[in-house]
Amino acid sequence: MDDPYAQKPWLKHYDAHVPEHLEYPRKTYAQMFHEGTANRPAAVALHYLGRGITFHELDTLSNRFAHFLIKSGLKPGDTVGIHLPNIPAYYIAIIGIQKAGCVLTGVSPLQQPKELEYQLNDSGARLLVTLDALYDRVAQVVEKTGVHTVAVASIADFLSPLKRFFGRLLKKIPTGRVTPVAHVTVGRLMDFLKQAPADRIEESLDPEAPCLMQYTGGTTGPPKGALLTHKNIVSQMIQVNTWLEMKPEESTTILSAFPLFHQAGLFLAMNTMAIGGCQVVVVNPRDLDFIISAIARYHPEAVVNVPTIYLELLKKPKFRSLDFSALQWFLSGAAPFPAEYIKEFEAIAGSGKLVEVLGMTETSPVHMSLPRYGRKKPGSVGIPLPDTEVKLVDPETGQTVPIGEPGELAVKGPQVFTLGYHNKPEETAHTLRDGWIYTGDICTMDEDGYFYVVDRLKDMVIVSGYKVFTRTVDDVLMEHPDVDMAATIGLPDPNRPGSEIVATAVVLKADVAVNDDTREKIIAYMREKVAPYKVPKHIEFRDELPLSAVGKVLKRQLREQMKGPR
Numbered sequence: 001m002d003d004p005y006a007q008k009p010w011l012k013h014y015d016a017h018v019p020e021h022l023e024y025p026r027k028t029y030a031q032m033f034h035e036g037t038a039n040r041p042a043a044v045a046l047h048y049l050g051r052g053i054t055f056h057e058l059d060t061l062s063n064r065f066a067h068f069l070i071k072s073g074l075k076p077g078d079t080v081g082i083h084l085p086n087i088p089a090y091y092i093a094i095i096g097i098q099k100a101g102c103v104l105t106g107v108s109p110l111q112q113p114k115e116l117e118y119q120l121n122d123s124g125a126r127l128l129v130t131l132d133a134l135y136d137r138v139a140q141v142v143e144k145t146g147v148h149t150v151a152v153a154s155i156a157d158f159l160s161p162l163k164r165f166f167g168r169l170l171k172k173i174p175t176g177r178v179t180p181v182a183h184v185t186v187g188r189l190m191d192f193l194k195q196a197p198a199d200r201i202e203e204s205l206d207p208e209a210p211c212l213m214q215y216t217g218g219t220t221g222p223p224k225g226a227l228l229t230h231k232n233i234v235s236q237m238i239q240v241n242t243w244l245e246m247k248p249e250e251s252t253t254i255l256s257a258f259p260l261f262h263q264a265g266l267f268l269a270m271n272t273m274a275i276g277g278c279q280v281v282v283v284n285p286r287d288l289d290f291i292i293s294a295i296a297r298y299h300p301e302a303v304v305n306v307p308t309i310y311l312e313l314l315k316k317p318k319f320r321s322l323d324f325s326a327l328q329w330f331l332s333g334a335a336p337f338p339a340e341y342i343k344e345f346e347a348i349a350g351s352g353k354l355v356e357v358l359g360m361t362e363t364s365p366v367h368m369s370l371p372r373y374g375r376k377k378p379g380s381v382g383i384p385l386p387d388t389e390v391k392l393v394d395p396e397t398g399q400t401v402p403i404g405e406p407g408e409l410a411v412k413g414p415q416v417f418t419l420g421y422h423n424k425p426e427e428t429a430h431t432l433r434d435g436w437i438y439t440g441d442i443c444t445m446d447e448d449g450y451f452y453v454v455d456r457l458k459d460m461v462i463v464s465g466y467k468v469f470t471r472t473v474d475d476v477l478m479e480h481p482d483v484d485m486a487a488t489i490g491l492p493d494p495n496r497p498g499s500e501i502v503a504t505a506v507v508l509k510a511d512v513a514v515n516d517d518t519r520e521k522i523i524a525y526m527r528e529k530v531a532p533y534k535v536p537k538h539i540e541f542r543d544e545l546p547l548s549a550v551g552k553v554l555k556r557q558l559r560e561q562m563k564g565p566r
Contacts, residue, residue: 004403005391010383010449015373017245022238022386024414028205028230030098032237032274036248040276043251047298048088048158048281055276058092060198065096067196072127072149072185076101076203079213081125081147082261083107083116083134085283089153089189090260093129094270098211101203105213105225106261109134110531117141123213123225123422129153129189133174142184151189152178155283207231213422214263216361217460217469224427226361227419235414236364237271239385244302244329244355244372246275253278255294256304257285262465263361264333268304285309292318299326306465307337307498310345324349329372333357333365334465336453338498339378356381358453362437364415368451380450381443388413391436392443395457406454409443410436459555461490461500463533468502470555473536476529477504480522482512487545487553488536491562504536505545505558514541538562 011020025032037045041056069080080097082104084090097104105123107116109131116137120128127149130138135152142150155173156164167173180186211233213225246252254272256279258265272279280294291313295303310332313319330345330353337345337356346354355372358381359365367390370382384390391400392407401407412435420428431438440457461468470488477486485507490500512518519539526535546557 003400005400013371013374013383013448015371018242018386020386022242024235024238026207027234028207029211029233029270030202032234033095036274037276043276044278045273046088046091046279046281051158051160053088061092061193062095062099063198063201064193064196065092066099066201068192069100069102074102074126076205079103079105079123079125081105081107081120081128083109083128083130084153085109086260086281087155087283088158091269099202101205103210103213106266108261112529112531113137113140117144118222119215120145120147132176132178135176135178139179139181142181149185151187151192153189157190210419214361217467217472224424225422226417227422228364228417229419232364232415232417237274239415240271240366243369243385248275251278252302253298253300254302254304255280255300257282257291257309258304259285263365267365288312288316292316295322301326301328303327304331306334307332308464308496311341311497314345320348329353329355331355331357333359335462336498341497342378352376358382360439362417363411367411367413377450380452383449392445403447404444406442406444408457409439409441411439412436461502463502464499466533468534473534480525482508482518484509485545487555487558489555489559501537502534503538503562505540505542507542507545
């Protein structure tokens with residue numbers, strides 16, 4: 001039987017401007033940024049709460065940041081943690097880290113102290129940029145890590161003096177007290193930048209050198225840092241820009257609520273800056289009214305969000321009444337966009353404008369997308385990007401499956417990570433085999449080469465675009481003194497189509513009462529231990545959990561049992 005994946009049936013559905021193969025320059029990200037923005041110093045790079053920050057400012061400040069890193073003793077290859085929401089300091093740090101030849105690791109602002117401590121130690125971070133409003137968590141753990149310098153930013157940085165004054169006066173700007181920590185240099189980021197020179201700096205690196213260390217979860221242990229090279233990121237830029245017709249000579253304005261610690265948000269920011277595009281900074285992704293007003297004010301050509309944001313926007317009359325004539329495309333990723341809502345969304349925003357993508361941190365992150373202009377099949381995550389090979393295999397036999405049959409998606413391409421997971425050779429060997437990454441997504445492919453995600457091999461829950469790895473939640477729950485056994489799954493969120501809630505079945509110890517007080521005590525405990533989106537929204541007490549013959553919890557069976565009314 002002919003291999004249907006080797007025949008690449010998807011090629012006949014490529015848009016006319018997209019070739020099968022592309023050319024990829026051997027350059028670092030810093031080189032791409034310099035070349036793409038050198039002739040646009042006066043152009044606005046960031047719209048931040050009413051203030052425009054130009055590429056000249058961004059370039060100068062990132063030079064200062066790079067000099068600050070070097071003065072702090074960092075060398076090419078050292079890791080820098082960025083523990084911030086989407087504010088200008090993050091964008092400045094992205095470029096400055098690359099100019100200094102260092103490696104960026106995005107640290108979620110939602111992490112609790114223990115999670116923060118783990119990532120800082122595992123990544124080997126030597127310097128951390130954090131927010132004053134988050135500083136208390138950092139202060140609790142930084143002495144237990146290898147971080148020797150903490151630079152503290154503020155949401156008020158880069159606001160106009162008037163907005164800064166009234167924002168603080170009316171307590172509309174979250175802040176926090178910054179206190180000294182023994183054996184750690186702590187200071188305000190803006191002070192560090194003022195003290196650093198502004199002359200251009202750009203370390204010479206091999207494009208195969210690491211650029212990012214982005215953390216992603218697993219089912220066999222704690223989160224792991226996926227190492228993405230400059231070659232990976234630059235290759236992904238060429239692929240995405242070709243696919244979406246994003247051209248450096250055209251000033252594209254993009255609005256996205258994706259957090260920058262997420263690989264999708266980080267890549268989008270890096271790519272847009274490197275082609276001289278403008279970004280509307282969204283500090284709070286849940287502030288739908290701000291997103292609506294920003295679309296009305298800045299008229300972006302593109303909007304990028306998770307499906308739940310789009311679905312929540314649909315509930316807003318002000319969103320429905322916007323003028324979408326300037327908006328050319330909406331990109332949706334990180335979770336499936338419910339097919340039944342696509343027609344409703346496009347009836348408002350414009351026919352054919354919704355472009356779904358499929359990706360993962362390890363693929364920089366995109367390996368599939370619906371065509372920008374061509375045929376879009378509802379429910380499909382699209383077709384492979386140029387130079388991207390894919391196949392669906394039986395997880396047990398490793399053999400490719402026929403058209404229409406489900407199999408695990410394996411991907412090979414220039415955007416697929418080659419360095420593997422930081423200090424985790426066994427995890428790397430399991431996921432990356434002969435240049436193919438085995439994604440854990442169970443998909444089908446139709447005769448036209450369009451792919452559909454039907455299940456997840458890993459026990460992973462997607463909560464509003466955030467990935468929750470249930471093994472991690474189980475491990476924390478098992479440390480609670482009242483819990484004997486626990487198993488966490490994902491269930492459909494009745495209030496957010498396309499999203500899920502974290503649900504847990506718990507077997508209590510024999511002397512513990514089964515009541516609401518016990519449930520609330522467990523929830524309060526989880527709120528202290530894990531990020532808010534990982535806290536179970538539903539806890540069901542049971543006498544026993546479904547187990548296999550060897551004592552493994554049968555989560556598939558548990559999902560079926562917990563599907564009923566809750």
